[in-house]
Amino acid sequence: MAIASQYNSQQVEDKWYKYWMDHNYFHSEVDEREPYTIVIPPPNVTGVLHMGHMLNNTIQDVLVRRARLKGFNACWVPGTDHASIATEAKVVAKLKAEGINKNDLSREEFLEHAWEWTHKHGGIILEQLKKLGASCDWERTKFTMDEEMSASVIKVFIDLYEKGLIYRGYRMVNWDPEAKTTLSDEEVIHQEKQGNLYYLKYRIEGSDDTLTIATTRPETILGDTAICINPNDERFFHLKGKKAIVPINNRVIPIIEDEYVDLEFGTGCLKVTPAHDENDKMLGDKHNLEVIDILNDDATLNSYGMHYEGKNRFVVRKEITEELKELGILVKTEEHINKVGTSERTGAVIEPKLSDQWFLKMKDLAEPAIKAVVGDDINLVPDKFLNTYKHWMENVRDWNVSRQLWWGQQIPAYYYGDGKEDFVVAENPEAALEKVKEKTGSQKWQLSDISQDKDALDTWFSSWLWPMSVFNGILEPENKEIQYYYPTNDLVTAPEILFFWVARMIMAGYEYRGERPFKNVYLTGIVRDKQRRKMSKSLGNSPDPLGLIEQYGADGVRVGMLLSSPAGNDLMFDEDLCKQGSGFINKIWNAFRLVKGWEISEEKEQGKTSKIAIDWYRAKFQKVLNEIEDHFDKYRISDALMATYKLIWDDYCSWFLEMVKPAFGEPIDATTFKEVIAILEDNLRILHPFTPFSSEEIWQEITGRTPQEALIIAKWPELSSFDEKIISDFSVASEVITGIRKIRKEKNISFKNEIEFKVLNNEKTSEFFDPVIIKMGNLSELKYVEKQVEGALSFRVKSNDYFVPVSGAIDVDAEIKKLEEELTYTEGFLKSVDKKLSNERFVNNAPEKVVAIEKAKKADAESKIEALKASLKSLK
Secondary structure, eight states, X not given: OOOOSSXXXXXXXXXXHHHHHHTTTTOOOOXXXXXXXXXXXXXXXXXXXXXXXXXXXXXXXXXHHHHHHTTOEEEEEOEEBOOHHHHXXXXXXXXXXXXXXXXXXXXXXXXXXXXXXXXXXXXXXXXXXXXXXXXXXXXXXXXXXXXXXXXXXXXXXXXXXXXXXXXXXXXXXXXXXXXXXXXXXXXXXXEEEEEEEEEEEXXXXXXXXXXXXXXXXXXXXXXXXXXXXXXXXXXXXXXXXXXXEOTTTOOEEEEEEOTTSOSSSTTSEEEEOTTSOHHHHHHHHHTTOOOOOOBOTTSXXXXXXXXXXXXXXXXXXXXXXXXXXXXXXXXXXXXXXXXXXXXXXXXXXOEEEEEEEEEEOOHHHHHXXXXXXXXXXXXXXXXXXXXXXXXXXXXXXXXEOEESOSSSOBOOEEEOSSSTTOEEEOSSHHHHHHHHHHHHTOSOOOGGGOEEOOOEEOTHHHHTTHHHHTTTTTTSTTOHHHHHHOSEEEEEEXXXXXXXXXXXXXXXXXXXXXXXXXXXXXXXOOEEOTTSOBOOTXXXXXXXHHHHHHHHOHHHHXXXXXXXXOTTSOXXXXXXXXXXXHHHHHHHHHHHHHHHTXXXXXXXXXXXXXXXXHHHHHHHHHHHHHHHHHHHHTTOHHHHHHHHHHIIIIIIIIXXXXXXXXXXXXXEEHHHHHHHHHHHHHHHHHHTTTSHHHHXXXXXXXXOOOGGGOGGGSOOOOOOXXXXXXXXXXXXXXXXXXXXXXXXXXXXXXXXXXXXXXXXXXXXXXXXXXXXXXXHHTEEEEEEOSSOOTTEEEEXXXXXXXXXXXXXXXXXXXXXXXXXXXXXXXXXXHHHHHHHHTOHHHHHHSXXXXXXXXXXXXXXXXXXXXXXXXXXXXXX
């Protein structure tokens, strides 16, 4: 069947992905081979494919496909995360659009809607990954709310509680007023924002005296319960033991003393609002202050807000400022930049809030996780993140694991009696009832007497178990799959979840398996646009990944993204990269069409040029294969692709095929053709991880293949010794051929016409490639001479001189005139450079790099002048 004149990416991709799926190449079962395991960073079940996913999953697919070719039992486990905050928000929004208020539903009714939404929309992103070519073991697809996964989460919670690592505490937490839930410290993004510093007067009780405080949040004065001064501040000795009056609500509050107050910041008088600031809470605990919370869960003011009750905090900030101004209490306002915590999920400004929550003690869990990464057990790639990881882990705070949500694993704590202090932790209500009876020593309790905690667990509390739970390693720690596939090999993820997810998985791995969850963590960069802005929907600067695949083909997009994505460094994405990737695929396709278009002769003997070309390319292939292996070992995926790209584009397409190509109208000998095909197949093997679709298409077009002979399960090329000299000799020969072609082009000498060629071999260069030079230069002869050739055009490679006699081929007088003009110009240029370099002031004061550039210009000009003079001498 004739080969298509153009590579049709859509047709090819659909065909081969179906073929791979039909033959179950992606699926892995426990066997005698060495496993290679990757678990996917589970994308949110709410998500759709974006550029970050494209980069991350392309890298994973490259690693998995290469491992498969290298004979490993490759297993890439896909799945999605239930994303409690994001998913619940989408379900609430859907219900609202239908006229349903979440608060009017029972938990069970809401969860029915959430599951319905998940079944309808969840997993869209996994289907989209198939378009990219992701060779995941789809039979193993997991969801963090699967029954087995949820059971693992509950088991771990109970275990950590019984170990004394999980506790319930009334503490200051990060409150997201939009999602109406707490967040862990890692889910809060601190951003510098322009605000104001408001200076307010507080009257001293029983006098006309006042003191001035500075605050960025004037609305919180309604929750003030003290003014604090530094006991060593002489300015305020007169305030000791006195009381102040809070403006507007006229609450009388004590003036307390504490060295916590910074003498230099603000006015030296600090208002203390224990319910709305973590540091104020510590002061309040120390001095037994009253705690007055002025905010509702949605960040509107409650009854303590007086006439501002029900209004949003930011609205109140403006209105109370006006009221304070009218009352003569606002002294002045200054612009002030401060760091504001915002929710990583909703973007809402975080409120510090006192609340009963569940916490996990992290200090002890962190110890083995620090040793693993600081030691040699787990590698971070690039290692520039090591210090960040170490600092965070050494200063880790207890993890707030409870969320005020319904979508997620419900906390397995059951309350009985009257207070919140009476509870047990158990896997289900029946087990809880038995624990209550045992704890109280009474059999009177019934299921109706106990109630489960309404909160759900943080989403990350399920995903930190991911490498174990996907193999059921929590519920059945000795099952054959966890024993075989765990620990996994590589984790590919983004640096921004190094602590959310990676660090916690490491902690969980050592706590529950006594070993690392993975060996290497490859941290990708952020995909940015040409202006270095992070790609996002809100900026409108992110292309549709599926649109790119449709336009440039999946392989083109994969190549485009990987060409400029060094580990840990941001990728400056430009659609032209995908165009370049698509061009690369077309180059390979056209090279294949060229080869398959040759007529083959069984009788014709192999030519010397072809044998030389094959020997050279096999050596070059091995040299590059060694480089590729080294790049992969160091997780330089972009460099591995670039080495492959150059080998195929430059060495194979531009040189090798030209070297072995038969003369026009003539057949190629069968021996050479067989070698050309074998070399092509080796090329396809190393291309396959990067360009799976096009490489499989060409592989299958070469000859009929059985399913057992598909490229996806072929064998990666073996490393072997190679001749370095043949490679270095060809680098000289290629320069010579380029020199000949340049003369032909510049002098308009037809490439169809044979020309003479003479060599003054000062370098004693090997003559091994002479047959190649003769063929590719279309030379009538190649002759070695002992001296300069008169009446010839010349060029130089290293110290060798090469001559093309020009008698009858060009207008000698015109050429002499042209060379003389070029010589005059170059000599003038050299004088200007010499003048600059002879200026001591310039040499001594200019940057070293600038001086070096000028010296390089001088050397280049001198070399060019020498060559021009030699050419003129030969023509005169």
